[in-house]
Structures are given as C-alpha cells and as structure tokens.
Amino acid sequence: MDYTACLQRTLDHIEDHLTERLTAEELAALAGFSLYHFYKVFQSRMGLPVMDYVRRRRLAYAAADLTSGRTLLEIALDYGFETHAGFTKAFRKTYGLTPEQYRLHATGRVPERVDLAKLADYNMTGGMMMRPTILTKPEIKLVGYALETKMNGENFIEIPAFWNTYIEEDRGRRLYEQVKPIKEAEYGACIMLPDKPEHFLYVIGVEVADFEGVPEHLHKAVIPASTYAVFTSPAADRANGAFSDAIQGMTTYVYNEWFPSSGYIYAKGGVDFELYDERSNGDKDLQMDLYVPVEKQTE
Incomplete structure (x- = not known):
C-alpha cells in the first residue's frame, strides 16, 4: 500500500x-x-x-x-x-x-495545500505546512563565538562544522562559566555584513542582560527588536546528521516556499536566528525554533 x-x-x-x-x-x-x-x-x-x-x-x-x-x-x-x-x-x-x-x-493569503511529495524534498513532515507563530520580541544581546561564511552554499557545510567544533570542544560549558546567560538556551544568529554583501556572520551564543565583564575574546552582538515568524523544526534524531538535515530542510522551505506566498517580506535591518533550548538536548526527537524577522508586504 x-x-x-x-x-x-x-x-x-x-x-x-x-x-x-x-x-x-x-x-x-x-x-x-x-x-x-x-x-x-x-x-x-x-x-x-x-x-x-x-x-x-x-x-x-x-x-x-x-x-x-x-x-x-x-x-x-x-x-x-x-x-x-x-x-x-x-x-x-x-x-x-x-x-x-x-x-x-x-x-x-490563503494557506497553500499540504503536498507530501514536495515536503519530502525538504526532509520535512506535513505538519510543517502550518503557518508560523507571529510574535514581537525586544532587543536581544548575544555573547559567544562567530564564524564568517558565504551565502553560496558554503554556509550549509561550514555552519554544521562550526556547531560540531562548538560541541566537541565543550565551548558551551565554558561560555556558561564565563558569562551569566538570561536563560539556558543557545542561539545561532545570521548577521549581515554591509561591506560584504555575499558574506555574513553566524554567531553561536547565549543571551545576556548586558555586556559588562564579558571577556574580550568572545563575540558580542545585538539582535534588534523585531516582529518574527517562528517556525519549529520537525522532530529528528542526532544520528547521521538527521537533525542538521531537518534544520536545513526547514530553512530552505521557509525561504523557497513560505515567503513567496506568505504576504510578508524579510524585515529591513532584521536578524534571523535559531533558538536551541531543552528540546535540542539528547539524541532523539530533537527540535528547535527558527525566528525570521518579517514585515507586511505592501502592494
């Protein structure tokens, strides 16, 4: 059958x-x-x-x-x-x-129909065709580690490798010891570089109340207040890179499929980021949230 x-x-x-x-x-x-x-x-x-x-x-x-x-x-x-x-x-x-x-x-905009064949191309389940949550968040201050990468596909290789290094070198534990995060969650933020249009910084970090006392070797970044469309990745295991594949599939879906029919555009000056909380711990059924800054499209 x-x-x-x-x-x-x-x-x-x-x-x-x-x-x-x-x-x-x-x-x-x-x-x-x-x-x-x-x-x-x-x-x-x-x-x-x-x-x-x-x-x-x-x-x-x-x-x-x-x-x-x-x-x-x-x-x-x-x-x-x-x-x-x-x-x-x-x-x-x-x-x-x-x-x-x-x-x-x-x-x-009327929601597009769920197409299981199309979703299979993005390593996603049908539930991902649901509309995202729309919410507004104030400014976020991040402290962590930064990687400069390019939007030509290198990012799909370099960012997972950056996370692997972060995990293998236990940078998260050291980060929590050096600063006082507001909550136990890690961010993966994509910050544009105005002088390098094809490049961006990918920052793995934690949220802090302020930058006072932050060691100089750590990267500091500010995510401006914005309205976000928030997507949750389909549950996936860590083994064989399935979790990374699910994240990449969802991200590709958002920009290739959701945006064109959503009635929204990417908010000028906004920063999109991934949020990894307790749902991202362990090895089974992992999930994370993707925050995309949006504003209504004007005719």
Missing part, C-alpha cells in the same frame, strides 16, 4: 471540507486504514494527531479570513468553533496572539 498516496488523499479531503464536520473515523475510511492504524500512521507522518491537524488547518484559514472585515464570531462559526471564547483560546494557543492582535499582522 502506498501510504503517501493514502495520506495525501486524506489531506486533500480535509482541505476541501474544512467548514464541514469531519471525523477521524471518516478520514480513516477514506485512507483505507483501521481507525487505530490511521491514528498511528497520521501522527507519525504529520507530527500531529489527526484532529489536532484539522483544528490547525481551520485556524490557518481563519487567520487569512481576519482581513475580510467579518466579525470574529462569524469566522469562528465557519470553522467549527462554537463560541468566540473557544476560538480565541485555540487561536492564541496556536499563534501566540489573540485574533484581534493577529489582525495587525494578517495578510489575507
């Missing part, structure tokens, strides 16, 4: 009937699986339980509808939410903002 074709048929059905009642039993029958097997296969491939996936897709379309001028209750009822409060709670849990707040960032 071609599981990809079966799941794609189910995903297409979900897209075509988002404003109608959908059940796991109906979707399992459409895929040709028993309900139990369908639950297992769907979550394994898509990264979400099936009805959570349906809810996320409904919210993605509802987010596009926020520019329509209709009331929030009308939008909520269209996508299966019985109350304004229930819609707001689910929306905020997914996007980090209330629908009213998100309206400031909404572009009206």
Whole structure:
C-alpha cells in the first residue's frame, strides 16, 4: 500500500471540507486504514494527531479570513468553533496572539495545500505546512563565538562544522562559566555584513542582560527588536546528521516556499536566528525554533 498516496488523499479531503464536520473515523475510511492504524500512521507522518491537524488547518484559514472585515464570531462559526471564547483560546494557543492582535499582522493569503511529495524534498513532515507563530520580541544581546561564511552554499557545510567544533570542544560549558546567560538556551544568529554583501556572520551564543565583564575574546552582538515568524523544526534524531538535515530542510522551505506566498517580506535591518533550548538536548526527537524577522508586504 502506498501510504503517501493514502495520506495525501486524506489531506486533500480535509482541505476541501474544512467548514464541514469531519471525523477521524471518516478520514480513516477514506485512507483505507483501521481507525487505530490511521491514528498511528497520521501522527507519525504529520507530527500531529489527526484532529489536532484539522483544528490547525481551520485556524490557518481563519487567520487569512481576519482581513475580510467579518466579525470574529462569524469566522469562528465557519470553522467549527462554537463560541468566540473557544476560538480565541485555540487561536492564541496556536499563534501566540489573540485574533484581534493577529489582525495587525494578517495578510489575507490563503494557506497553500499540504503536498507530501514536495515536503519530502525538504526532509520535512506535513505538519510543517502550518503557518508560523507571529510574535514581537525586544532587543536581544548575544555573547559567544562567530564564524564568517558565504551565502553560496558554503554556509550549509561550514555552519554544521562550526556547531560540531562548538560541541566537541565543550565551548558551551565554558561560555556558561564565563558569562551569566538570561536563560539556558543557545542561539545561532545570521548577521549581515554591509561591506560584504555575499558574506555574513553566524554567531553561536547565549543571551545576556548586558555586556559588562564579558571577556574580550568572545563575540558580542545585538539582535534588534523585531516582529518574527517562528517556525519549529520537525522532530529528528542526532544520528547521521538527521537533525542538521531537518534544520536545513526547514530553512530552505521557509525561504523557497513560505515567503513567496506568505504576504510578508524579510524585515529591513532584521536578524534571523535559531533558538536551541531543552528540546535540542539528547539524541532523539530533537527540535528547535527558527525566528525570521518579517514585515507586511505592501502592494
């Protein structure tokens, strides 16, 4: 049995009937699986339980509808939410903002359909086609180590090697001993070099309150306050470079697929960065977040 074709048929059905009642039993029958097997296969491939996936897709379309001028209750009822409060709670849990707040960032662009064949090219699961969380963060001060690299593909080789050196030489432990990070998380920030358009600095560092007392051999960088689209990588193991492949696949997807149809552009003067927290520890099912500075595209 071609599981990809079966799941794609189910995903297409979900897209075509988002404003109608959908059940796991109906979707399992459409895929040709028993309900139990369908639950297992769907979550394994898509990264979400099936009805959570349906809810996320409904919210993605509802987010596009926020520019329509209709009331929030009308939008909520269209996508299966019985109350304004229930819609707001689910929306905020997914996007980090209330629908009213998100309206400031909404572009009206309808989400693209999930294409499993395309996602396979990016080493990603279907769940990655969900819209990102949009949030605003204040200025961030980083202290750490910097690598100058080029945007001609060298970065895809040099940055993973830079991380390997960072880990093998236990630089993280020494970094935590020399400065006082605000939280236990590491950043990987891409900082443009105005005098070298094809080059950028990749900084591995931790967030600090200020630069007072920071040793001179450590690199200091400031990430300006910005609005970000935040993407979470699909879970992947560390073995055989799978985690690195997942990160590179997601990053390529964001810039090649998401941006052109998103209604956003890269924010001028912004800095994109990766955030590695407790989800990135260990060897199994690792994840991280990609923060991309964005602003609405103007016609």
